Amino acid sequence: MELLDSHAHYNDEKFDNDRDIIIKEAYNSGVKTIINAGYSLESSKKAIEIANQYKFMYATVGVSPNDIEDVKTNYIEEIEKLANDYKVVAIGEIGLDYYWNKENKEKQKEIFIEQINLANKLNLPIVIHTRDAITDTIDILKNKIKCKKTGVFHCCPLNVELVKEAIKLGFYISFAGPVTFKNSKNADEIVKIVPLDKMLIETDSPYLSPEPVRGTRNDSRNVKYIAQKIAKVREKTIEEIAKQIKENAKTIFRIGEENGKY
Numbered sequence: 487m488e489l490l491d492s493h494a495h496y497n498d499e500k501f502d503n504d505r506d507i508i509i510k511e512a513y514n515s516g517v518k519t520i521i522n523a524g525y526s527l528e529s530s531k532k533a534i535e536i537a538n539q540y541k542f543m544y545a546t547v548g549v550s551p552n553d554i555e556d557v558k559t560n561y562i563e564e565i566e567k568l569a570n571d572y573k574v575v576a577i578g579e580i581g582l583d584y585y586w587n588k589e590n591k592e593k594q595k596e597i598f599i600e601q602i603n604l605a606n607k608l609n610l611p612i613v614i615h616t617r618d619a620i621t622d623t624i625d626i627l628k629n630k631i632k633c634k635k636t637g638v639f640h641c642c643p644l645n646v647e648l649v650k651e652a653i654k655l656g657f658y659i660s661f662a663g664p665v666t667f668k669n670s671k672n673a674d675e676i677v678k679i680v681p682l683d684k685m686l687i688e689t690d691s692p693y694l695s696p697e698p699v700r701g702t703r704n705d706s707r708n709v710k711y712i713a714q715k716i717a718k719v720r721e722k723t724i725e726e727i728a729k730q731i732k733e734n735a736k737t738i739f740r741i742g743e744e745n746g747k748y
């Protein structure tokens with residue numbers, strides 16, 4: 487069985503001492519594709535550098551809503567340059583975060599839209615980070631700008647209304663550690679309403695370790711716990727879920743021999 491981690495941050499300094507060991511262990515444990523996510527210009531550059539060291543690793547580039555305060559006026563050109571790298575499969579993570587930043591909502595929206603425009607120009611999907619900003623996120627995707635290639639709600643908030651709207655708009659839902667948490671009341675309900683061909687799984691490493699390893703530094707080996715949870719709720723085998731998710735990642739990120747990437 488081949489698993490996949492659709493969103494991890496091996497560009498994080500928490501991996502500085504053992505990055506290569508962990509990545510190889512994850513691969514040997516069956517995680518055969520990893521997408522390394524950028525969240526600022528620096529971390530995007532680093533995501534690409536690391537991805538270029540492993541045949542099975544890809545990268546996303548973009549500026550997250552929590553990293554917009556230091557962007558320079560030419561940041562879009564900088565992201566575009568980075569996105570030319572063969573390993574880049576999406577613009578992200580981008581979006582809105584009113585949990586950590588309430589004071590600059592208009593700037594967050596503007597930068598989110600500018601990066602969607604870039605994704606459209608480059609024919610790339612987007613990877614969305616949204617936290618405490620569901621209404622505005624949906625409003626942008628529905629009414630302000632159309633996403634040519636759609637994209638993924640990474641570590642999707644477990645909110646029924648958001649998930650339904652996201653699916654209607656053609657987006658993929660990526661499940662992370664929180665679906666395994668004992669206090670996630672509606673996790674099962676959400677896992678049930680997402681069509682199997684619209685699901686992805688991720689760790690968001692080094693954060694958000696799933697049960698039963700909650701509280702430890704997360705890495706891609708733990709993605710199996712997310713797959714197990716989905717398999718249980720959907721009454722499928724973990725192999726069936728893994729196979730479907732691999733197909734989904736191929737479709738949205740154009741990963742696969744047919745499309746010219748590894």
Ligand code: NI
Binds near residue numbers: 493495579640
């Ligand atoms: Ni992330």
